Structure formats: structure tokens, C-alpha cells
Amino acid sequence: MKKSGKHFLLSSIAALATSISVAQVQWQKEYIYSNYAVNNTAETAKTTIETSDGGYLIGGIAEKSPRVAYMAKVAANGDSLWVRYYDANYGGFSGLSKLYRDNNNELFGVFESLYGRLAFVKLNETNGDTISKFYGPMGPASNYIYLAHTQLANGDYVLSYTQSTASIVKRFTPGNLNAVWTHDYAGEVIAVTSMIQDGSDLVMAGYVGAPNWEYDLAVTKLAASDGTVHWTKKYRRYALWKDQKVGLVKNSAGDYLVAASSQQNNKLYPSVLKVASNNGDSLSISMLTTHNGNPLNLGFCDNLVPFANGFVAAGEIDQNFNDATNTPQNCGQMALFCISDNGQILNAYAMNQIGPYYNGSIYTGSHCWGLSCIATSDNKVLVTGKGNYNAESNGWNAAFGDAYLVKIAPETLGLNEHSELAGLTAWPNPSNGTVQISASEIIEKVIVYNQLGAKVLELNASDKTVTIDLSAMPGVYFYQVYGNQASGTGKLIIH
Structure with a gap:
């Protein structure tokens, strides 16, 4: 494996002030899938997919003592239609990490198992029934926070997960628990959160450990055939805490755009880094340092998906001003970012159902978990995450939350510059x-x-x-x- 500890200088840096528009929110819905009282829930909507009838399937984790995986169907307007839990009767799954359609357009879910293997489960999207399943190679017994996978054209899968302080990457054939090849990136890459195929190669984005409990961004390019690493690059202080994902896409010029957060003046801001596909050198970075005329305290963006002539990304912004109440308070809000094909953050939208909540003495921000987004067939964007709610027993908003979906029609300002x-x-x-x-x-x-x-x-x-x-x-x-x-x-x- 080619190692590189060099911190690359950026050829251009753009710090942008963007505007907000809340008129484009089509609907926002909260879904409670737990048996617990509101103060104890920690359920999350981690994945979303559109169905052929215009509705959506969402999946994640529900607190039902113990935690179980769930999948739910919602209508085109966000109304809940049904929910299916995958508890001990369905294999004891503790969470649903991702919904996707495979190369044959069949619906699959990547389920987290209590017994150390990820299960790839074929699902009936009309009622949530499990049709069949196969297991990937053995992994850690718990904690699949860092999980990325992609299916190759021949049907094989490449899977990455974090075990201890290393990212394990394996290529395997469905139904065969012996990996075709395996790489252990101990000391080099501790988390891969996004993975894309680029011709005969794979590109992975994630992060590595750094001093002061912060994390540096890492991008790796390797051959899909045998896992040979072409290059690995690290970019100092271009990632956030360990629960944040890192977005990754290839733009029309053939470069890679990586969405995360960047450090400037001891603060972390939402950012998009553009790197060269041939060697990983950083070419430019766009950072969001203010929003709606107010400075940001921190933020990130991830989960890049194509939209208009550019991309959109889900994420979070946190600032000393709450757009919802027009009062100065620290407020973490779910956000959607519009990003040009060249990697510039052009616009941002804050969705105010996330925070603020009262912790007994001060108002503070509620960070957003499990964020993802998809472009829908009617040219809107659906953002998946977790929301907060009022706990009736003591009058304060809990730090936990319920599954949340927001459908938004973002202005494509700058995305149609051609x-x-x-x-x-x-x-x-x-x-x-x-x-x-x-x-x-x-x-x-x-x-x-x-x-x-x-x-x-x-x-x-x-x-x-x-x-x-x-x-x-x-x-x-x-x-x-x-x-x-x-x-x-x-x-x-x-x-």
C-alpha cells in the first residue's frame, strides 16, 4: 500500500456566504417507530429509496427493547402507510443501514446483525417481507457506523467496515463467505463512509485519526480486480467527528468531489474538496462560513447526489441564530446544500425542525444523525434524518429524536450556469x-x-x-x- 502523510496545499479556497429559502419545503414529517417513552428514544431514519408508485421506503433503527431494524412505507405526501420490524423472528437484525436496488433492479437492504455479519436481504417493497438473504464475510460483532459498499457490474460486492482502528475492505461474491480479496488499512484509514466505482477502479472516501480527537480526510483509489492501491491521500483537518459521513462523487471533468467539513480559525465548516482523479492532489475547496447573514459555529455536508447540472448534499449547520424563532441561540439544524459541478457550494437551506432544545439551563443545538438525501423523480430532494420533539413530562425537548423526512424543492441557483x-x-x-x-x-x-x-x-x-x-x-x-x-x-x- 502506498502511504502518504503529506498534507496538500489547495490551489484555491472559496469561502462563501449563501442565502436561505424556506418556501421550497414541500413537506416535513416525523415518524415514531418506538415503544419507549419520548425521552428514551434513539431511533433514526438512515436510508431512503423511491418506489414505482411515487412513494418512499425508509429504514433504520427503532428502540423496541432491544433495538431492531425497521422499514416503513410512506406515501408521496409523506403520510405513513405501514411499518415492518425485523426482530428475532426475522433474524435478529439490529438496524437497516441501506436500501438499494441491485443490478437486476431488485430491492435489497443491508442489515446489521447482532452476530458479526452484515446480511444482504432481498425485500418485497409492497409489504416489507423478506424474500431471501445472503451474508457477507465476517465483520465486527457490533457497531457498523462506518459502512460503505457497492455492487460491481459482474454482481460481486465490495464492502468496507471499521473494526477497531482500521478500515477493512473486502470483495466477495454473494452467498460466498470467503472474500475474493481483503485489505486491512490499519493505521492508514480508519473509516470509509462512501465508495464509488470509476471504470475498473474503486474510489473510497473516509477519514483517519488525528490529534485532539479530530479527524483528517482520506481518499483512496484502488483496483477493483485485486484491491491494489493506486494512491491514498490525506488532507489535514478536512473531516469532523466520528459519526459524520463523507460524501463522494465524480464530476463531469473526471475529478472527484468530496463533501465533509474543513477547519478554519479553529472552526469546522461545511466544505467540498475537489481532488484530481489521477493522483489525489487537492485542486480547490469551497467552504460555507456564514449563513443567512450570520456566522456558523460548525457544520458539515455529505451524501452527494446528482441534481440539475450539479449536486446536492445533506448536512448540518450550527450557528448563534435560529431561523425559526428569530432569536440568538446555538441551533443545530438539518441542512441541504446546492453544489456546482465544479465543487462550489452555491446555496444552503436550513430545515428548522432540528433544534433548538432546552437542556435545563441553556438552549443548545441538536446535531443531526443518519443524514442522507436522494433526488426524486419529480425533481425534488428528499432528506432523511432525525428530528427532535417536546417531552410533555418536563417541558423540555429531548436530545434524542424520531425518524424525520423533509421534501424540498431547492432553487438551482448556479447549478444551471450553462x-x-x-x-x-x-x-x-x-x-x-x-x-x-x-x-x-x-x-x-x-x-x-x-x-x-x-x-x-x-x-x-x-x-x-x-x-x-x-x-x-x-x-x-x-x-x-x-x-x-x-x-x-x-x-x-x-x-
Whole structure:
């Protein structure tokens, strides 16, 4: 493994002041899936996926003594329809970390097991029934906070989890508990929270230990075939505490955008770092230091997904001003960030149901856990996390919370800096798989993403019409088309 302790200088730094808009919130809903009294709950919505009928499935952890995994169905307007718990009768799962559709468009959940293995469970999305399951290679007996995985084109999985102070990465074939290859990044990378495939390679983002209980950002690029590490780079003080995820995407220029937080003047701010794909060198960083005219105390952004001609990310901002009450108090709020294709934070939205809460003497912030976001088929964004509530017994808001969803229509300020590609059409749509994408000018590139934001297809072109074939992958997709001076986006439905 190639080691690098060098802290790279950034070629450009942008500290941005952004605006807030709350009018775009479509709805926000709280879901209580626990048997416990309100002061003792610690349930979380950790994952979301859109269903073919326009509704959503969410999953996470519920407090039912002991903790159990759950999956729930909500309607397009956020109303709760049903919930299914996966307790001892369903294998004793303690949490649902991720919902996704595999290469065959079948619904799976990554479940945390009490017995040291992650279970990949095929699910019926109409009622939550378990259809079948297989286990990954042996991992730690508990605590899957640091978990990332991706499925390769041939059906194999690459899984990363944290054990003690090292990140373990394994490639394995479904149903076979013996890993094809394994790497232990002891002393180098302690947490991988995001993983994407880039051609024949894998790129992983996470963080490493650093002095004073802070963490440095780390990005690793390795071969998917055998795990050979091409490079690992560390970036000083570009991560937050251990419960924060690190977002990772590839932009249209082929560079990687990494969403986390950055240190400046002894504070940590939401940030997006752009790094070169060939060697990991840092190219630029965008930091959010103020919001709505007020300075931030701390914050982060993660879970990057494509949206418009750029990306959005879920995260948190914490400042000495509460947008909801117009009073000066420390308030941690769930946030959504709009990010350009070049990695600049362009806009931020605070969702005020997160905090403040009263701890008996002062108002303080409630940090947001389990955050993720998806781009929906109606061009909105759904943010998943945890909210707070009032405890009736003593009149103060608990530090714990219930599952929370917020649907928001963010302004795409700056995300459409290129003019719209004239005459952009996709036909037929819906389709059985083969689609012709046309425009009035030359198309140079087409990129197709699935609903989780993973890139499934990229084509370079030099024509006004490009044919793509998704017949082997039924589902809902989003596409980005780039011309010389313009670009455009759209949605594809493949039956």
C-alpha cells in the first residue's frame, strides 16, 4: 500500500456566504417507530429509496427493547402507510443501514446483525417481507457506523467496515463467505463512509485519526480486480467527528468531489474538496462560513447526489441564530446544500425542525444523525434524518429524536450556469431499454445515474443523436447531457 502523510496545499479556497429559502419545503414529517417513552428514544431514519408508485421506503433503527431494524412505507405526501420490524423472528437484525436496488433492479437492504455479519436481504417493497438473504464475510460483532459498499457490474460486492482502528475492505461474491480479496488499512484509514466505482477502479472516501480527537480526510483509489492501491491521500483537518459521513462523487471533468467539513480559525465548516482523479492532489475547496447573514459555529455536508447540472448534499449547520424563532441561540439544524459541478457550494437551506432544545439551563443545538438525501423523480430532494420533539413530562425537548423526512424543492441557483441544451429530447420514454437522446446541437457526453446517485453509464459522443441501451437494468434513471456551451438533464423510465 502506498502511504502518504503529506498534507496538500489547495490551489484555491472559496469561502462563501449563501442565502436561505424556506418556501421550497414541500413537506416535513416525523415518524415514531418506538415503544419507549419520548425521552428514551434513539431511533433514526438512515436510508431512503423511491418506489414505482411515487412513494418512499425508509429504514433504520427503532428502540423496541432491544433495538431492531425497521422499514416503513410512506406515501408521496409523506403520510405513513405501514411499518415492518425485523426482530428475532426475522433474524435478529439490529438496524437497516441501506436500501438499494441491485443490478437486476431488485430491492435489497443491508442489515446489521447482532452476530458479526452484515446480511444482504432481498425485500418485497409492497409489504416489507423478506424474500431471501445472503451474508457477507465476517465483520465486527457490533457497531457498523462506518459502512460503505457497492455492487460491481459482474454482481460481486465490495464492502468496507471499521473494526477497531482500521478500515477493512473486502470483495466477495454473494452467498460466498470467503472474500475474493481483503485489505486491512490499519493505521492508514480508519473509516470509509462512501465508495464509488470509476471504470475498473474503486474510489473510497473516509477519514483517519488525528490529534485532539479530530479527524483528517482520506481518499483512496484502488483496483477493483485485486484491491491494489493506486494512491491514498490525506488532507489535514478536512473531516469532523466520528459519526459524520463523507460524501463522494465524480464530476463531469473526471475529478472527484468530496463533501465533509474543513477547519478554519479553529472552526469546522461545511466544505467540498475537489481532488484530481489521477493522483489525489487537492485542486480547490469551497467552504460555507456564514449563513443567512450570520456566522456558523460548525457544520458539515455529505451524501452527494446528482441534481440539475450539479449536486446536492445533506448536512448540518450550527450557528448563534435560529431561523425559526428569530432569536440568538446555538441551533443545530438539518441542512441541504446546492453544489456546482465544479465543487462550489452555491446555496444552503436550513430545515428548522432540528433544534433548538432546552437542556435545563441553556438552549443548545441538536446535531443531526443518519443524514442522507436522494433526488426524486419529480425533481425534488428528499432528506432523511432525525428530528427532535417536546417531552410533555418536563417541558423540555429531548436530545434524542424520531425518524424525520423533509421534501424540498431547492432553487438551482448556479447549478444551471450553462445555458439549457436546445431541443433536448429522449425517445421513447418510457422505454423497454433502448433510448435515443437528441438535441439541436452536438452532444459531447451523456451520463446516466440511478436513483441513488450512482453512475451506471457514461458515453462520449460527437453527434446530435446518441443511442443508449439500459434494457438489462429496468428502473428510473436521471441523465445529464453536455454540449459545447450548454447542458441539460432529464428522467428516463425503463420497463
